[in-house]
Amino acid sequence: MAPSASPLNTATAREYASPAEAAHVALTAILADLDRLDRQHSVESAGVELAGFEPAGLADAAIRSAAIRGVCVDAPPGAGKSTLAVAATRHLTEADRPVMIVTQTNEQADDLVDRLAGDCPGLSIGRLHKSGYLAPPRVTRHAGITLGEDAQSLESCQAIVSTAAKWAYAKPIAPRWAIVDEVYQMRSDALLLLGNRFERALFVGDPGQLDPFSAYETDQWAGSDFNPLDNAMDVTLRNNPGLPVHTLPVSWRLPPSAVPLVSQAFYPNGPFEAGTRPEQRSLVFGADDSGDRAADEALDRAAQTGWSYLELPHRHTLRTDEQVAEQIARVAVGLLRRGAVAVSERSPSGGPVTAERIAIGTAHRDQRQAVKRQLRRLGGAPTEAITVDTANTLQGREFDVTIAWHPLSGRADASRFHLETGRLCVLLSRHRHACIVVGRAGIQEVLDANPGDHEARLGVPPKFPDGWFAHQSVLAHLRSSSHHVPVTS
Amino acid sequence: MTTGQEQESGSAGRLAAVRGAAAPQGFSARKIAALLDNPECGRRKLLDAAGVDKRVLADRVGYPSLFGQSPFAIARAAAFAEIVRRDGFAELIRLLRDTLNFSLAEAGVADLADPAIAAAATADGLSAQEARHRETVALLRDAALGTQPIAVFGSPVLALSIGGVPAYLEPDAIVHREGGRFTVVGIKAFPVIDGQAPAASLTAAVKQQAVYQIALRRNLADALGDDADSVADEVVLVCPENYSNRPIAVIHNAKQQADAIALLLDRLGGVDRLVADLPAAADFDLSDDGAGAARRSPGELATALESVGARYLPTCRANCDLAGFCRGEAERAGSPALLGPDVRDALPGIMSIDDALTLINDETDPSPDQAEAVAHLRRAARLRRESLSRTEGVA
């Protein structure tokens, strides 16, 4: 969740001529902070007075005190986290500061390596990995990337990229600057394992997504400043209250149609706006009939308004509701059959929405399987490349069109799991063009009957927005006539 | 969204009729907070709105409530509250100085439980609570306007309309910083040990204070015009520290609880419908005819109860006097709810335990809507059979 008080507030886009400018200002401010930390650091290690430390507008006083060793950045969906990571890496390495980059998954690590190699020619990049790792094409296609299973062998690289898990087991190398990505999905105990491998760090993450969790349920550390179950950002800020916290003010992924809902429902503490204008994004179909009326109507609505809510008749079902799974598959298949084309600032002339550009999000793993089975049945091979995954694994990913299985569909009640704000946020914020939500009628009643337990814990600030409220406002939006597609029979 | 009050203004009379001649049972903050436990239980909604004494009712219909508070718990709570209140709230004032940075000068105290207040007002034909409420609002107003140097309001009385039914609520204290905000204070006897309090007690306490927050906001808004942020989202709880009697103050942000309760309060409109749907003959009159004979027989009361839909959960036994009755009802109906939400979730679209069993044992065929769930259940039953038979001796 977004840290409440932040010593410096990057201006929101509204105050600037264009989103691009606002984003640029934010980025510059962040890099400037990195410089301050770095200068202070080198001065400290040189052990001389802070002479000629030119005063700057930001939290200099704080930063001068050795307490400040990190910069935190809240980045809403598609606000350019990796762009920032790349920029920061270039910035630091150009100042001869070697960098260690920490990601949460190998996917993310490979994506980042790809971006770095592409944007920073000449940068020596190390990809630290576990044994049995197979480098994907997007990594192997670049020259100047060294793969290695132990950190020492990569020590000469300016930037070493790996997952938190691998870093934790790697033999120690000389401390360097760290860039920690998706820090809100990183558990604080995982950061504790790495804490001595870096002296200064840039923490980047999306406060709206899912909190880390553990199969071992316990409240024994509730309220502790070191609760290992809390995310790494919250714990670092609790122990270093002075750290500057920036917010990236612009989403380059979400279309203008999605930003208002996502921003107000999930980011009350750090509102953001769309980087594109409505006319820059559109979704058009080659054919207007896929053979499934409901799916077609949902697709048309989604194309027009960016959202649609395909609502099956009410009934209580198992988690793996085959009818919902089938309906979702039909929408996905319809999307392919109708030859959807996405027009955007990236491809003004329009690019085909291929299977790779489509994602289906579920709450549970067995739902994922049910959808895959229906896809195989209805769509066959062409649908193989469609990403079908749980909210947890979809975090940080981006697609043209997403189809979400509503977490409360067919349920008789709403558990804490199903009301979790982050889960809903992830499902509704992966798309560049449109999001189709599929569920059963009756969700409103389930919500009204299950306001959540609202358990209080000393020393644990309540999280905002509350999942129940987020669900209420999202549902109100989806059921509005412009998105609602009820399926009768 | 229109507020409960507006929708409900008419129903108060009909609710009184439902309650019959028995004295109404006021709403307590705890009762209101209980909305969060099971908001869609029509039965509890109606009875609470009508001010029916569920405890007595449960007794009458033969399912005596198993709740009770130990005299020791009560004594302990009273003794601790006395420690916090004595010497002009000296302990509380110390804590306010430590935790909310009250200045030395901010030590003014008002005792709104002073019988003289009630005495004075009964002269103008007000009930004691009405009188204390009037005085409370007047003093809060003065404090807000800075004309009265009062920092601690002891035992104030707030008013809140619950679905058209007026309720008077009595927080332990409200505190006010000059030119600052009002903060609700609760005095609780559960301990804070090494910075942590028992989750259940703490949550209950926070919800309770949240209700006071709502009432305080609405009362101030009426008295001063809309001024929502004159009440802090944080509440102060005064509890014994570790294993001692020494009071310690902890602060918790109750906004989430307050938001949720406020939203539910506004949705209480449902009561209207519930009253309307009640059969003409049905009421919950617990009074007697003066000659000691009950106006309503247990049978009549039970029938009336059954005419209002309940939403039984096993956990009701922890927070509702009527749980015993509702459980009995669920038992007679063989409702899956009896076995808990987990089992009920495993039986989607299956209305009774017997149906479930006959379906699982292949004795009946599932409806199309049930097919999927039943297939899964039969698979589970098969696996269970296999695995048990594989190892004799047990079972």
Next chain:
Amino acid sequence: MSTLQAIARLQAYESGYAQPITTVRHAHIADRPMVFIPLQLAGQAAAPLAAMLGENRRRPQMLIVERPRIRRYRFKFAADLAAVLLPYFESFTEQSFGDEPPADAPQIVVPNQGAIAFTAHLGRSTRFRRIGVPNSRSAAADARAAAIAGVAPGVPVVGQWLTWLADRARLPGSSVLLAATDLLRAHWATGQSGYEDGQLAALHAWIDPPRGLTGAEAAHRTADPILFPPAGPGTDPGFDERELAPALEACEAAHGDPAAEQAARKALEDALRSQLEPVWDQVWGAVALLRGLEPAAHTVKRWEADRRAFAEFDTRVRAGGLPQPRRDSAVSSGRRLGQYERELDRFEAQRAYDDPLVMAEYRLAGEAFAGVVEEAEPDRLIGEGRSRKLRPLISVRTSDELWAEPGDRFHNAANPRQSATVVRIESVPGAAVLVTVELTGGMGRGRKAAKGTVPQPGDAVCFTSLALEGVPGAAFPEPHETPWTHGGPPAGHAPTEADAEEDWD
């Protein structure tokens, strides 16, 4: 709760008797368990009121606090408790020698989670105490020392032990401190809700009703708090009002008059015994029921870990080690969570490997499949020259619902060191699938599989994605190396005078 357990509940409801949800016992039941039933004075976190405890079902020992509001009496209770528990603990260390774990270890069985929490409270409120020896630092110190004099030597020690037990009880699969309700629920499903299973009396009645009654009938009777007092630590409010309050007042009144004290104490003891005895029988009943079950294969291993842990802590206590801190540091909480998580995975895997009924849960969830081998290619080798490896293929016909995809890794439930990678899945007639897997490991050294290590056609097999051995956790920094992100190195936690003299009213 899984669908299988839902079925078990339905069957329990139908039959009127609790139904097993395991085929073996997954907890260790020691030869000499000690049952401990604490009662607490309502309204206070750690105000001991009484306890019934002992190793011998027929000879329960009773401790009571006749003036529970007075600290001196609470410390006396703690001292009495120490006098029973410490010798019990020591009786296990006598035979321990060298690095070998002691032959056996203490095992405390309490009625429910509430009792475990109360055990932790007792530990917390006693482990920091110093033994009250007046030392003339100042008049104040002397007065205080006088006040806490009577803190017997055993008190801080038993405090550390109680804390150790309560901590250890959080560790999945540990059996040093067990709650009877947890034990029973882990092995039987009743025909009531899980919430109601929290009441030991009802739960026990469903499983082991008195002759002539069904479990359902017996459980129904337990609703009466007079016949079936709550299992503590909280007492029944009705009892508090009717019997306890007068009895305690009598004790207060009698104070100072030895004869009267005797009588009042006796009356109080009788009242409390009436609350404790039924629970005593239920807990021992639970122990007997569990003993009746055949132990699962891995319980031995887990109990050995408990024995070692016991020996370690015993050495620490004997060496006069510091009492456990009030709250964990960053490093210790990180280490602990890691240990809990690894133990949880291991415990769940072990339960499944040990128990077909538990494995069935994973089969139902698509994380395991059982069937019969149709074809086998036991001598299949892949790779060239020196890197040629033995990789037999077998095809298993199963009617289990399987979510797996080619490339997924499973393990042979009968031969855990043998893993199986899914090669292909074909559906075959009869609502079944044919899963072809490639086997690795668990087949001996050579190029040919050791006899009986590769399942043959006709064999019944079961493969699961659960692994018995997890990866060891990464190394946390030493506390003195705690990084800046977590606030840097913590201050030490040697108990202060304030800790030792903390009020306990």
Next chain:
Amino acid sequence: MKPRTGRGSTLTVREQVHQALSVLGGPAAPKLISAVHEAFFTGPVLPRRMASLRRDEERSFTAGPYQRPYYICAALTAERLAPGRGLLAVSTWPLERRIVGPLGPRTDFLTAAVHVAQQVKRIVSCGEEPSEPAWQLLRRYASNIPGATGPRDRERPEPGRVRRAALAELAVHEAADRADRDRAAGRAREQLTESQRLFGMVVK
């Protein structure tokens, strides 16, 4: 036969209450009065024995005003001049001292702290050891007055220090509190009968 307290005291309840109130020097509730009496005299006074005291005193006053050197009377709330809830006071005190305005409870608490501290000091300076209840009482004040105790003397607060701290805070409230009292006392003198001035105005 007048009621006697259990602990061998030969004094009547009203005499014991008078003793305690004289130490405190301001209105007090029965529980506190009992604690003071236990701390400095012959043991606690059972609060229920004080329950009817005010009414008895009022009766005897109305029967024959000023027959007694002093009466145990009420403290008056500044706003209504009604008897303050459960508070007892001494008739010979100036009316102002018996008025309780918003700051009254605090200033009375601080005043009492000053007097209790002096009492303890007196005992110590006579070379005697104050009773544990006396120390308890002093702690009760010390722990709630800023600067009244240091880290060392939590158990045995230093009376002089407690007194100084109490006076320091008193100085903060003095003006405002005095104003309340004077205003109310003025009104009382104008509006109330002699008996009402002692026992408060009760709306019938």
